[in-house]
Amino acid sequence: MTTTAKIVSVKGREVLDSRGRPTVECELEWSDGNGERSGTVRAMVPSGKSTGGAEAKELRDGDPARYGGMGCLKAAANISGDLGKALIGMNPADQRAIDDKLLSMDTSPGKDKALIGANAVLALSMACCRAGAEALGVPLCRHINGLARTAVGGGEVKMCLPVPCLNVINGGVHAGNALAFQEFFLIPSGASSFAEAMRLGAETYAKLKKVIEAKYGKRDTGVGDEGGFAPNISSPEEGMSLLMEAIEGAGHGGKIELGSDPAASEFYSKEKGAYDLGFKCEEPNVKTAQEMVALYQRICGTFPMALLEDPFDEEDFESHAELTKVVGESVEIVGDDLYCTNVGRVNKGLEAKATNAMLLKVNQIGTVSESLDAWALCRKSGWGVFVSHRSGETEDSFIADLVVGIGAGHIKSGAPCRSERLSKYNQLLRIEEEVKGLPYAGKLFRTPWKL
Template identity: 50%
Template sequence: MSTHFSGLLRTSSSKPQYTFLLLFADLNRIAFHGNHRKHQGPPDLRQSWQSNRRDGTFARAAVPSGASTGIYEALELRDGGSDYLGKGVLKAVDNVNTIIAPALIGKDPTQQTAIDNLMVQQLDGTVNEWGWCKQKLGANAILAVSLAVCKAGASVLKTPLYKHIANIAGNKKLVLPVPAFNEFMVLPVGASSFKEAMKMGVEVYHHLKSVIKKKYGQDAINVGDEGGFAPNIQENKEGLELLKTAIAKAGYTGKVVIGMDVAASEFYKDDKTYDLNFKEDDNDGSQKISGDALKDLYKSFTVDYPIVSIEDPFDQDDWEHYAKLTAEVGAQVQIVGDDLLVTNPKRVQKAIDTKACNALLLKVNQIGSVTESIEAVRMSKKAGWGVMASHRSGETEDTFIADLSVGLATGQIKTGAPCRSERLAKYNQLLRIEEELGAEAVYAGANFRTPVEPY
C-alpha cells in the first residue's frame, strides 16, 4: 500500500468541523452514552458493540465528518438549532436507539453484508437517483453501527480487522498503502516498506516546514485540520515549487512524488468558469478561466513537476472536462474522483462508462456503510482504476481506514500530514500491521495504482 502524506500544504483556510457523538451498543441494548469531543469541537457519532456471547466481544467505532463535502454524499444527519451551532447528532443517536438497535439484537456480527443491507435497504430505505441516500436514519448513524459490526465480526472470528475486511471483499493479497501526505501531497513511492515511507514523509514534512518558515515567516507554519501548513501562496505553482524544494533538501528526488487535491467545485462558478482568484475579497473576476484552459494548466504542471495524482480537478458535475483530462494524461497521472464519485457505486459506474476518471477516493462516510464501500472499490479495481483510501477533515482517532486500506489492497492512503494525533493514529496502526505481517508484508510503492489483480 502506498502512503500519501496529505495535508502537507494547504491553499485555503480550514472550515470549522464538528463531529462526535458517543454511542454504546450491545446485543441486548444500544444506548446513548455521552458526548465526546472530536479534534475540531462538537460532536461526532460513535458506536460500540458488545456481544452477549461468553467471550464478551466488544467493538467501538467513530464516524468522521468532512469540511469540503460533495453535494451527492449520503445524508449526514445533524440536529440543527442552537446547540453545537446546529451540529449536534442526538437525532442520529435516537435513530440508533429506537430503530437500528431493536432490529440488530441477536444478529451475528460476522454477517456484515446482511446487517448493512438490513440497515440501508429496510430500516432506512430512502432512495434518490444515485441509490440509497440514508435520508431517514442518516449515513452517520448507519456507518457508526456498520464499522462497529465489522470490528466485532473480526473479534468473534479471532482475526485481525484488515484480514476480516479482505475476506469480506474476497481479496487474497494484503498490501500496505503508499501514504499521501494533502492538499498538495507527497507520495514516497520509492520506499521499500511502509516504515521507510513514513521516514521519508516525515523528513520531507520537516524540510518543508523550514523552507516555508524562512520564506514566509513563523505564522505560515501554523497547521490546519489535517496537519498541513498554510503559507500565503498566490498560485498552485508556488506551492509545487515549495514541495519540490523540500523533497530535494530531504534527498528524495525521484523517490518522493507529488499529488494534488484541487477541490475545484469550491471555485466553479455559475457561468461554468473556474475562478483562480476565488479566495480574494476584492476579486474582479479577471482570473476566471474555462474548463479547457484549466485542463491545459494541469497538463503543464505534469510536465514541470513529478505529479502522479490529481484529485477533483473539476467541478463535481463537470463530467466533460474530467473525461478530457483523463484521456490526455490518464496513462501517466491518476485522475481521482472525490466529490465526483462520493464513493457511490452508481456514480462510479457512470464514471467508468464515460471514462471520466481513473481512480476512486474511498471515504466510507460518503456512502454510509462498509458493504457499499467495498462494492465501490471492487467496481473500481475491475475497471483498472486506482483506489485511495481517505480520511476526512473532521477526523477522529478511530483507525478503521488503516485496516480498510490494507484489507482492500487500495495501494494508497491519505490521512493527513505526519502531525496531529488523529492523523498519526492511522499511520501508527499501519506500522503495527506491517510489523505483525513481518516477512509477508508487501508495500505498494511504485505499484500504488494497481497493487493487486481485481477481486
C-alpha cells in the same frame, strides 16, 4: 472461518471530532452465547467540510442553542434506538446481512439516509465489522479482506501496505490563504516499506516547515485541519515548488512524487460555467475548462506528479475525461466529489471514461458493504482506489485496516501531524509489524493487484 457470535447490546453517544464539532460513536457488545468469549467495540464517524452533493446525509439536531445546530443527539439516539435494536441477536461477522438490515430502515425519499442519519448507520456498520473480526479471532484487516473477496466475486484479493499520501500544504476551503487548490501531497512511492515511507514523509514535512518559515515567516507555519501548512501563496506552482525544495533539502529526491486535490467543485462558478482560481481573492482569476486542462498538463509536465483528485466540478464528467485522456497514462486522476463512493456514479464515470480511479470515503456512502461494492466495481474495471480520511476526523483508525484489507495501495490521512491523522498511520505501522509478509505498494500503488 465462522462464528456463532451474536450482538448483545448497542449504545450510541455524542462525541467530538477533530474540529471540536459533534459526531457519533457506537459502542457494541457481542457474545458467543455460551459465556466463553465476548467483547466490546467502539466506532466513531468522521465528517467532511468539502463535501460532494451526492454524499449520504448526516443527521444533525438543528438546535441553534447547542453546538450551533450541529449536535448529534438524534443520530446517537437512533443508534441506541430503532437502528441498534434491529441488530440485536444478529451475527456481527455477517456484514452484508447487517448492512442490508440497516439499509432497509432508510425511509428517506432519496434513499440518502437523511432521515435516519448516514452518521448513525456508519457507526453501527463499522462497529459490527470490528466486532465480527474479534468474534472470528482475526485482525480487522483480514476480516475485511474476506469481505472484499466476497464483494469482488471470489478469488484472491492481495493485501498490501499502502503508500501514504501526506497532505502537507493546504488551500481551498481548508485554509485562509489565496490558494485555490485544497491539498498538496507528498507521495513517498520510492520507499522500500511503509515505515520508511513515513520516515521520508515526516523528515520532508519537518524540512518544509523550515523552508516556509525562511520564505514567509513563522506565522505561516501554523497547521490546518489536516496538519498541513497554509503559506501565503496563491498559485499551485508555488505550492509544488515548495514541496520540491523540501524534498531535495531533506535528501529524498527521486523517492517522493507529488499529488494534489484541487477540489475544483469549491471554485467552480455555475453562473460563469468556469473555474475561478481567485475565488478567495478580491480579483477573480477565471479559467475555462480547456484552460484548466492546459494548466494541469503544464503542472504534470513540470513536476513529478503522480495524482490529481477532483480536478473539475463534481458534475463535469466531460472535462475529467479530457484530462484523463491526455495525462491519465502517467497520472492517476481520482474522482472524489465526482463519485461519492457511489456505485451508480462510478458506473457513469466508467461509461464516460472520466477518470482512472475513485476516492473511497466510507462516510460518503454510509455502510461498509456499499463501500466494498464501489471498490469491487473499480477493481473489476482496472481502476485504482484511493482510501481517504475526512477533514473532521476522530481517533478511530478503521480506514487503516480497510486500505490493507482491500489492497487499495494508497491512503491519505493528512500530514504526519495531529493525533487523529497519526492514529491511521500508526495503526498501519502496527499492521506492518504484526501481519507478516505484506508487500509495500510503492510504485504500483495505482495497480496493487500486480504486486
